[in-house]
Amino acid sequence: MYVAVKGGEAAIEAAHAWLAHERRGDPALPELTPEQIAGQLSLAVDRVMSEGSCHDRELAALAIRQARGDLIEAAFLLRAYRNTLPRFLAAEPLDTGAMRIRRRISATYKDLPGGQVLGPTFDYTHRLIDTAPRPAPAPPEREADGAAVPRVSAILAQEGLMAGEAPDPGGPVPDLTREPLPFPAPRALRLQALARGDEGFLLGLGYSTQRGYGNAHPFVGEIRVGDCAVAVTPPELGFEIEIGDVLVTECQMVNQFAGSATTPPQFTRGYGLAMGQAERKAMAMSLVDRALMARDLGEEVTAPAQDQEFVLLHSDNVEATGFVEHLKLPHHVDFQSELEKLRSIRARWEAERAAGDPARREAAE
Amino acid sequence: MTDALPMRPATRDAAYNFAYLDEATKRALRRTILKAVAIPGHQIPFGAREMPLPYGWGTGGIQVTAAILGPRDVLKVIDQGADDTTNAVSIRRFFNRVAGVATTTDTRAATIIQTRHRIPETPLREGQVLVYQVPMPEPLFRLEPRLAETRRIHALADYGLMQVKLYEDIAAQGEVGSSYNHPVMVGGRYLMSPSPIPGFDNPKMHRMPALQLFGAGREKKIYAVPPWTEVRSLDFEDHPFRPVRAPHACSLCGSTGSYLDEIVTDDRGGRMFVCSDTDYCERRR
Amino acid sequence: MILRAGNLSLAFGAVRALDGVSLDLWPGEVLAVVGESGSGKSTLLRVLAGQMRPDAGRVLYADATGAEREIGALTEAELRRLWRSEWGFVQQNPRDGLRMGVSAGGNVGERLMAAGCRHYGTIREEAAEWMRRVELDPARMDDSPRTFSGGMQQRLQIARTLVTRPRLVFMDEPTGGLDVSVQAKLLDLIRGLVADLGLAVVLVTHDIAAARLLAHRIVVMRHGRVVEQGLTDRVLDDPRHEYTQLLVASVLAA
Numbered sequence: 053m054y055v056a057v058k059g060g061e062a063a064i065e066a067a068h069a070w071l072a073h074e075r076r077g078d079p080a081l082p083e084l085t086p087e088q089i090a091g092q093l094s095l096a097v098d099r100v101m102s103e104g105s106c107h108d109r110e111l112a113a114l115a116i117r118q119a120r121g122d123l124i125e126a127a128f129l130l131r132a133y134r135n136t137l138p139r140f141l142a143a144e145p146l147d148t149g150a151m152r153i154r155r156r157i158s159a160t161y162k163d164l165p166g167g168q169v170l171g172p173t174f175d176y177t178h179r180l181i182d183t184a185p186r187p188a189p190a191p192p193e194r195e196a197d198g199a200a201v202p203r204v205s206a207i208l209a210q211e212g213l214m215a216g217e218a219p220d221p222g223g224p225v226p227d228l229t230r231e232p233l234p235f236p237a238p239r240a241l242r243l244q245a246l247a248r249g250d251e252g253f254l255l256g257l258g259y260s261t262q263r264g265y266g267n268a269h270p271f272v273g274e275i276r277v278g279d280c281a282v283a284v285t286p287p288e289l290g291f292e293i294e295i296g297d298v299l300v301t302e303c304q305m306v307n308q309f310a311g312s313a314t315t316p317p318q319f320t321r322g323y324g325l326a327m328g329q330a331e332r333k334a335m336a337m338s339l340v341d342r343a344l345m346a347r348d349l350g351e352e353v354t355a356p357a358q359d360q361e362f363v364l365l366h367s368d369n370v371e372a373t374g375f376v377e378h379l380k381l382p383h384h385v386d387f388q389s390e391l392e393k394l395r396s397i398r399a400r401w402e403a404e405r406a407a408g409d410p411a412r413r414e415a416a417e
Numbered sequence: 418m419t420d421a422l423p424m425r426p427a428t429r430d431a432a433y434n435f436a437y438l439d440e441a442t443k444r445a446l447r448r449t450i451l452k453a454v455a456i457p458g459h460q461i462p463f464g465a466r467e468m469p470l471p472y473g474w475g476t477g478g479i480q481v482t483a484a485i486l487g488p489r490d491v492l493k494v495i496d497q498g499a500d501d502t503t504n505a506v507s508i509r510r511f512f513n514r515v516a517g518v519a520t521t522t523d524t525r526a527a528t529i530i531q532t533r534h535r536i537p538e539t540p541l542r543e544g545q546v547l548v549y550q551v552p553m554p555e556p557l558f559r560l561e562p563r564l565a566e567t568r569r570i571h572a573l574a575d576y577g578l579m580q581v582k583l584y585e586d587i588a589a590q591g592e593v594g595s596s597y598n599h600p601v602m603v604g605g606r607y608l609m610s611p612s613p614i615p616g617f618d619n620p621k622m623h624r625m626p627a628l629q630l631f632g633a634g635r636e637k638k639i640y641a642v643p644p645w646t647e648v649r650s651l652d653f654e655d656h657p658f659r660p661v662r663a664p665h666a667c668s669l670c671g672s673t674g675s676y677l678d679e680i681v682t683d684d685r686g687g688r689m690f691v692c693s694d695t696d697y698c699e700r701r702r
Numbered sequence: 703m704i705l706r707a708g709n710l711s712l713a714f715g716a717v718r719a720l721d722g723v724s725l726d727l728w729p730g731e732v733l734a735v736v737g738e739s740g741s742g743k744s745t746l747l748r749v750l751a752g753q754m755r756p757d758a759g760r761v762l763y764a765d766a767t768g769a770e771r772e773i774g775a776l777t778e779a780e781l782r783r784l785w786r787s788e789w790g791f792v793q794q795n796p797r798d799g800l801r802m803g804v805s806a807g808g809n810v811g812e813r814l815m816a817a818g819c820r821h822y823g824t825i826r827e828e829a830a831e832w833m834r835r836v837e838l839d840p841a842r843m844d845d846s847p848r849t850f851s852g853g854m855q856q857r858l859q860i861a862r863t864l865v866t867r868p869r870l871v872f873m874d875e876p877t878g879g880l881d882v883s884v885q886a887k888l889l890d891l892i893r894g895l896v897a898d899l900g901l902a903v904v905l906v907t908h909d910i911a912a913a914r915l916l917a918h919r920i921v922v923m924r925h926g927r928v929v930e931q932g933l934t935d936r937v938l939d940d941p942r943h944e945y946t947q948l949l950v951a952s953v954l955a956a
Contacts (some may be wrong), residue, residue: 382502385535653820
């Protein structure tokens with residue numbers, strides 16, 4: 053006698069206990085601390101904060117540990133958490149021009165005011181796995197001095213060769229996490245979606261624009277990494293107060309624009325901003341941001357990276373992983389319908405073949 | 418599982434607001450739901466939140482349920498018709514923890530039934546709410562993936578293309594191709610996805626006494642069918658829509674009118690058929 | 703009068719695509735708009751059909767109830783309704799006018815379904831009947847138009863357009879991409895159908911021979927202006943404007 057499968061509840065409990073055991077690893081070894089993760093796997097923490105849309109190094113480190121190092125899972129934990137938080141205020145826009153620079157490079161000028169500052173970078177390292185024991189590295193000889201340096205885009209703008217940004221439409225900035233995304237999407241929402249978008253997805257899209265899918269001719273005008281002050285204006289005070297610093301990476305990608313009847317040929321820029329040090333993300337974001345301007349600039353929309361709906365609706369990895377992974381859920385009811393349907397169509401097909409008329413069916417009923 | 422009486426769990430987790438979402442978010446959701454009820458079958462965009470369950474696993478339904486749930490409600494959650502499948506258990510536990518409401522497996526005792534892919538066999542009554550989890554709210558998405566364009570098609574009720582798809586199915590294979598998620602016209606105006614319920618369940622939507630709410634979290638849409646609304650499955654006059662079920666009786670309760678799951682009993686082609694609606698089946702045994 | 707255009711103007715930057723164009727079309731009348739490429743004739747067609755807004759001037763359409771509608775003032779819903787019912791459009795490239803992923807029968811049936819027909823058998827019968835009328839084998843009803851030749855695709859597009867018996871059809875170089883021998887047969891077919899159904903047609907073509915065969919009246923365009931119009935025989939046999947003379951002479955020479 054068949055007995056329907058039961059015990060979903062017990063199965064879930066057991067699976068989760070097993071998961072906890074696997075996550076902990078060898079109990080003879082000490083458990084990782086969030087401080088270790090935040091300090092030594094800091095780029096993972098940066099990525100989780102960006103894609104989790106929540107700046108909190110300690111929580112992001114906890115999430116990474118809980119997720120066994122699965123960064124999308126960690127970003128998901130952070131997102132679900134941030135939705136339970138009350139919202140007090142919106143910050144003023146970050147002034148990245150006043151950033152205390154740790155790293156700042158431009159590919160478009162050999163030297164420029166403020167200089168090229170390599171900072172802590174993988175660039176020019178030889179990617180040889182270092183198996184030797186690691187002595188504590190010496191602290192940097194000289195920290196970047198922290199003086200504000202002008203943006204490259206401002207240098208080009210002086211000559212009138214850089215397209216100005218569209219004027220601020222005014223009113224409160226729309227919030228992707230509270231409102232549905234309309235199409236065509238305004239740039240503010242596009243940038244929000246890209247900022248929390250999956251690094252790998254944006255990297256692939258940005259790469260495609262360099263390979264002819266979108267006709268980009270990009271130059272890194274500037275990448276800067278450093279600390280920016282976050283300021284808010286509480287209504288009861290009526291003036292701005294600084295509440296702390298965040299480390300961010302900003303990329304301004306310069307691109308040519310052919311001009312139109314009303315606009316002279318000039319440079320345009322794509323913009324990328326990510327929490328922490330995340331150059332790959334910021335660069336990919338700036339390439340895609342520029343590609344998404346195609347519609348506004350009257351360029352022909354031909355490539356995936358230029359297609360707003362395609363890019364913005366598929367860049368969120370928490371949404372994407374949920375929907376891809378939901379295929380694991382039972383679908384036997386739909387599948388049963390599909391089975392019955394296929395059997396019915398197959399029976400019709402067999403009958404027609406037996407009747408010697410395989411090609412035509414008038415489907416008379 | 419056989420207990421028909423509502424079960425009241427331990428007190429809810431006080432670390433979270435009642436039903437997880439904060440009150441302002443729930444109010445925004447209720448406004449969206451009201452709008453959806455006012456325009457039957459029309460998809461209303463809303464600012465879906467990340468929930469602690471993944472997108473695609475019922476976050477739309479969970480948000481709708483969270484928005485309408487009150488402390489005196491009795492909640493039933495089913496997946497594939499069954500109360501004890503893992504995802505149904507998981508969602509029920511979630512509301513146990515964050516809302517502390519009574520839960521039940523008895524379709525008749527529930528005030529809110531959240532479902533994935535089925536409509537219960539026991540007819541629903543006035544005052545009950547059926548909340549569907551919806552993966553893809555747009556019935557036209559396979560024909561036209563662009564939301565800007567489908568919105569225009571709905572606005573103009575320009576649904577010829579959908580009918581062409583049905584025509585092509587019949588011309589190619591003698592019958593309509595969709596066995597589940599078969600599109601419906603609501604109130605003679607909006608083309609709507611019934612969510613991936615089997616075609617067998619489509620007729621139950623027509624003039625249902627209960628309120629039907631549909632939540633798509635990842636796609637950020639809510640839509641509704643108010644009680645007693647006309648819901649017609651798309652078809653042709655000479656190829657009427659025909660709900661299909663496996664031509665067997667349930668091996669457990671003997672029902673010949675319920676939707677059946679096919680169970681593989683061995684590796685030699687052995688099969689048996691049992692009700693997908695576990696509550697209905699147990700009550701009949 | 704079924705269609706009346708008054709003083710249409712439209713500029714693209716410095717180019718005046720339409721410059722004070724006026725014309726009338728009567729029920730059952732075939733009007734050919736001829737000119738070289740760049741003369742503005744295709745732009746005129748799009749403006750008449752409501753696909754483009756003129757900078758100035760207006761287009762009036764007398765609908766089946768006799769009411770006069772200004773095309774520019776219609777909502778998109780009203781315009782689409784006209785498109786589905788009283789109007790038809792035959793594209794130069796049949797791939798633009800057909801759904802290439804849908805069977806031949808589905809292509810013909812789409813307008814019937816859009817008009818509310820929900821009887822599969824009736825749709826099949828009508829589609830078969832219209833395939834016969836355009837000299838296509840109804841046995842190929844379930845085949846993809848991709849398997850059809852260019853001429854057959856064009857005939858299928860015509861069947862798809864005419865199946866709901868529109869009152870007014872716009873045709874944009876309907877024989878444009880075809881071999882000369884195929885063109886002649888197709889023109890003959892169109893002439894027969896237009897006469898049988900009593901259609902009003904605006905035909906845009908650079909092919910004077912096609913205009914002579916199909917049109918009751920001809921409008922000659924150059925640089926966005928109408929340089930001459932009149933009855934077909936009069937314009938072609940006794941062209942008054944020197945540009946028309948040149949146009950007619952070049953056909954005779956070729």
